[in-house]
Amino acid sequence: MVKEIRVTLRNAGKIDPESIEDYIRAGGYLALAKAKKTEPEKLIDEIEHAGQLRGRGGAGFSTGYKWRGAYSTACDQKYVICNADEGEPGTFKDRTIIENDPHTILEGMLICAYAIGAREGFIYVRGEYGHCIELLKKAVADAEAKGLTDGVKIHVTSGAGSYVCGEETALLTSLEGKRGEPRLKPPFPTVAGYLGKPTVVNNVETFATVPVIVDKGAEWFRKIGDPSYPGTKVFCLSGDVKNKGVYELPTDATIDDLVNGFGGGVIDGHQVKAIQMGGGSCGFITAENMGLALNYDALRPAGVSLGSGAILVLDEEHNMAEFVRGTSHFFAHESCGKCAPCREGTSRLEEAMDAICEGRDVEKNIGLIQKLAQGMRMSCFCPLGQGAGNPILSALRLFPDDFRGKAPESAKEDA
Numbered sequence: 001m002v003k004e005i006r007v008t009l010r011n012a013g014k015i016d017p018e019s020i021e022d023y024i025r026a027g028g029y030l031a032l033a034k035a036k037k038t039e040p041e042k043l044i045d046e047i048e049h050a051g052q053l054r055g056r057g058g059a060g061f062s063t064g065y066k067w068r069g070a071y072s073t074a075c076d077q078k079y080v081i082c083n084a085d086e087g088e089p090g091t092f093k094d095r096t097i098i099e100n101d102p103h104t105i106l107e108g109m110l111i112c113a114y115a116i117g118a119r120e121g122f123i124y125v126r127g128e129y130g131h132c133i134e135l136l137k138k139a140v141a142d143a144e145a146k147g148l149t150d151g152v153k154i155h156v157t158s159g160a161g162s163y164v165c166g167e168e169t170a171l172l173t174s175l176e177g178k179r180g181e182p183r184l185k186p187p188f189p190t191v192a193g194y195l196g197k198p199t200v201v202n203n204v205e206t207f208a209t210v211p212v213i214v215d216k217g218a219e220w221f222r223k224i225g226d227p228s229y230p231g232t233k234v235f236c237l238s239g240d241v242k243n244k245g246v247y248e249l250p251t252d253a254t255i256d257d258l259v260n261g262f263g264g265g266v267i268d269g270h271q272v273k274a275i276q277m278g279g280g281s282c283g284f285i286t287a288e289n290m291g292l293a294l295n296y297d298a299l300r301p302a303g304v305s306l307g308s309g310a311i312l313v314l315d316e317e318h319n320m321a322e323f324v325r326g327t328s329h330f331f332a333h334e335s336c337g338k339c340a341p342c343r344e345g346t347s348r349l350e351e352a353m354d355a356i357c358e359g360r361d362v363e364k365n366i367g368l369i370q371k372l373a374q375g376m377r378m379s380c381f382c383p384l385g386q387g388a389g390n391p392i393l394s395a396l397r398l399f400p401d402d403f404r405g406k407a408p409e410s411a412k413e414d415a
């Protein structure tokens with residue numbers, strides 16, 4: 001079995017997260033000093049060479065490419081933003097990173113600010129993460145007091161609990177003090193982001209990984225994990241598994257390594273029925289795909305993705321129709337209402353799932369969901385609506401009997 005490799009979580013449990021001295025003793029802020037001796041373009045090259053350090057927030061976009069976009073857009077004011085909204089169901093890794101090592105995120109942001117030429121930044125933290133907000137505020141104040149921020153002003157702000165505000169353009173609108181709704185892309189934030197200025201938005205885990213790459217070099221990082229997606233990924237293992245928690249694994253580790261190895265297998269001697277891969281809008285796999293590695297290329301043939309790193313295990317006692325009924329409630333509640341296909345569509349999906357689970361017009365509602373989900377994928381304004389039908393379609397394909405009332409009597413109700 002593969003070993004847990006701690007790159008992003010290298011200081012977890014080893015330093016006091018409230019102590020900047022502890023972080024510095026562990027080698028903290030050396031990467032920032034090294035970065036500042038490097039030409040910004042060369043620094044961005046290094047991040048790109050680290051297998052493009054694909055963003056760890058869900059979309060997997062190249063961090064180096066993003067930084068280059070903001071760097072090469074001429075403007076007197078640029079911004080760096082850390083997305084710590086962490087609203088994805090089953091995701092709690094950013095919280096773990098912040099609670100254990102807030103300075104590494106700040107250091108990653110300051111390196112980015114130097115690379116792109118930003119003098120101001122924001123950490124947008126999920127409102128419920130009160131302790132994280134305090135830790136980050138202290139980290140910023142302590143770094144400022146030691147002159148480490150070099151005049152770059154980092155603000156710590158909190159979201160008001162909307163899931164869509166984790167989407168980068170909605171986050172920007174929310175930060176600007178407006179109603180948190182996504183905006184059209186292009187222009188991308190690297191060209192016109194916060195207040196219309198070039199802005200880099202990266203996830204907590206992405207920023208926390210940057211100092212290690214700068215310190216140890218892209219070559220070192222590329223040797224870890226799968227070449228198509230080098231390095232490690234921090235996973236959130238939850239559901240019907242013995243050892244739920246946060247695990248940082250190289251990207252060539254398999255789902256089996258995570259669930260049965262680190263996770264200790266399914267509770268009460270039960271079997272895996274389904275695993276939801278990547279978050280609430282993502283699809284499921286069954287036990288036969290547990291040999292797949294935890295990276296984008298390996299998972300693609302099974303029709304699933306890594307997403308935010310949420311891995312939710314469901315045992316055979318679950319009825320999958322009931323489970324995705326719960327998901328449909330979530331999307332109907334979180335739809336921001338900006339566009340009609342999602343505003344109406346998520347409510348219709350919810351109604352259809354309620355009807356199916358109550359045994360009303362089952363075939364008609366299955367047909368409706370199939371058409372609706374397809375239409376929403378093509379017409380919704382942002383990925384929230386586009387993906388709202390995904391988990392239902394995936395469950396329907398893998399477990400049709402659960403939708404047609406033929407599931408075992410003992411099936412658990414999740415809604």
Ligand SMILES: Cc1cc2nc3c(=O)[nH]c(=O)nc-3n(C[C@H](O)[C@H](O)[C@H](O)COP(=O)(O)O)c2cc1C
Pocket residue numbers: 054055056057058059060061063083084085086087088163164165166167168169201202203204206207382383384
């Ligand atoms: C509905 C929705 C919610 C999202 N929530 C988050 C979130 O909570 N945290 C996050 O980092 N990215 C989230 N994202 C992805 C961001 O839009 C963006 O891709 C990410 O912050 C970029 O950082 P990265 O390149 O480092 O991954 C969300 C996207 C969507 C569509």
Ligand code: SF4
Pocket residue numbers: 164181182334335336337338339340342343380381382383384385386
């Ligand atoms: S798809 Fe949904 S969440 Fe996205 S803009 Fe439209 S209404 Fe808002």
